[in-house]
Amino acid sequence: MGVKLEVFRMVLYLSFPVAMFWVSxxxxxxxxxxxxxxxxxFPPENEFQRKELEAFKERMRKKREERLLLQEAEE
Structure with a gap:
């Protein structure tokens, strides 16, 4: 019975991953x-969202530049 049981276990251990791979x-x-x-x-972008993101990036860039200019003026 030992060899038959080992063969059955080996077939089971090999067939389960192969079957899951095939199904998935x-x-x-x-x-x-x-x-x-x-x-x-991640829904597809629409034009309004892209423009809004660009405007936000531009505002942040300007704010950072102003802050850097103020720091340079203080020094």
């Missing part, structure tokens, strides 16, 4: 779960 790499599974979840977390 199906195109339908990938599209349904991974791509949809990624789009929920």
């Amino acid at each position: 790499n199906q195109a339908e599974y990938f599209e349904e779960y991974v791509i949809k979840r990624k789009r929920e977390i």
